[in-house]
Amino acid sequence: MVQTNKVNPFSLQKKMRTLILGGGGREHALAWKLSQSKYCDGLFVAPGNAGTAMLAENIPISPLSFAELADFCREQRIDMVVPGSEEALVAGIADRLSGLASLPSLHIVGPSQAAAQLEGSKAFAKAFMQRHGIPTAAYRVFHREELEAGIAYLRQHPLPVVLKADGLAAGKGVLICRDRDEAIQQFEAMLRHEKFGQASQRVVVEQYLEGIEVSMFLFTDGHHYLLLPEAKDYKRIGEGDTGLNTGGMGAVSPVPFVDAIFTQKVETRIILPTLAGMRQEGYPYRGFLFLGLMVVNGDPYVIEYNCRLGDPETEAILPRIRNDLMEMFMLAQQGKLHQMQLSFVDEHALTLMLASGGYPGNYRKGLPLQLPAHLPEGCYLFHAGTARQQGQLVTAGGRVLAITSLAKDLPEAKAKSLQLATEVQFEGKYFRRDIGWEFLSDAASQK
Ligand code: AMP
Ligand code: GLY
Secondary structure, three states: OOOOOOOOOHHHOOOEEEEEEEOOOOHHHHHHHHOOOOOOOEEEEEEEOOHHHOOOOOOOOOOOHHHHHHHHHHHOOOOEEEEOOOHHOOOOOOHHHHHOOOOOEEOOOOOOOOHHHHHHHHHHHHHHHHHHHOOOOOOEEEEEEHHHHHHHHHHHOOOOOOEEEEEOOOOOOOEEEEOHHHHHHHHHHHHHHOHHHHHHHHEEEOOOOOOEEEEEEEOOOOOOOOOOOHHHHHOOOOOOOOEEOOOOOOOEOOOOOOOHHHHHHHHHHHHHHHHHHHHHHHOOOOOOEEEEEEEOOEEEEEEEEEOOOOOHHHHHHHHHHHOHHHHOOOOOOOOOOOHOOOEEEOOOOEEEEEEEOOOOOOOOOOOEEEEEOOOOOEOOOOEEEEEOOOOOEEEEEEEEEEEEEOOOHHHHHHHHHHHHHHHHOOOOEEEEOOHHHHHHHOOHOOO
């Protein structure tokens, strides 16, 4: 195969009509990036939010209503569907919508249902990693009939111990137990009483890894892949990484300790064997792949695979990518991703998530929202939970807005994002002021 870094312009003449699925900050960032593509010819978001409505047409269809989506794609001559979150991919949208006789050229940017098991089933992902020698925490899987064996296993397991519901549990299915009785009680609640519904019919009991987390992302056509910028996500609601887990309260990119040596370890120990293993087992992985890694003494371990980009990591990494994202999708569709080389801006991105008071518990919606009149150079405002009610912008979710700033260093990016965060107004507004704390020497910034 002739390797070239130049894109053959004749193979990408078409312009694409694209439908993004989802309605959060990640999907607004994807819409923002795709709307700049020279290959973009019509952009729709289902269901979208008030931010995506400024760049694209919002369509009131659920990402899981495949029949309705197929009708919409036919009517609107959609060429490409970009699922933002995992639900539609794990439910098999790539198999259901591509290859339909009535939609012969529709392309879904994401893995098949079989390949999406990397996220859809933690038991699958763990066994896959074991088969292919990919570094991950030691584990055992227990079914409902194995409750007693599981309890016996927990009685002798070192603490802390990690319990994971096998299936999708909206980010809530992982419990880190520091107390043995609590671990046994939670294990029983998951297996016997289906604490996380169907998702906890099987439970992974996993060794606790002590280290620092980092999110790495790649995009692949099954054979070739491109490494996207990495990010660090801040999942806890409270400053100092305390309190309940959330979808993510902020992110930074790049992550200072992700250097060439670390990246090479991730590529040789994790990415290459993952892609080769998926091909060997008959379900080549295509689309975005998110590696949730724990770094232990400089070595990467897979905590989880996700079959999509992260939120809010996407809001931090997309502004750093110089390339045309649509071109990347089109080349992948043709299996020619090797023809592209990514280039990133050197600047540091810091994303703050502005949340509704009470989140991740109960919170109010429909509160009037005021945005800054002016966005300084290098600042981006991505809507997450927003809507319009009689023309008025209002809050419509737990995570309301993501603010990303790019600057020459992290302290400056942080100062810009904090300034904008104070200018946004809605009742109960909450955000963390310590995003990026490990990488900021200024003690005041850790407050
Ligand atoms: P997840 O829902 O899979 O993203 O997991 C939630 C969080 O639990 C992760 O972001 C980690 O902080 C933590 N976690 C998961 N597995 C482990 C593990 N084996 N050791 C330590 N922490 C873990
Ligand atoms: N921010 C973590 C995730 O998207 O899974």
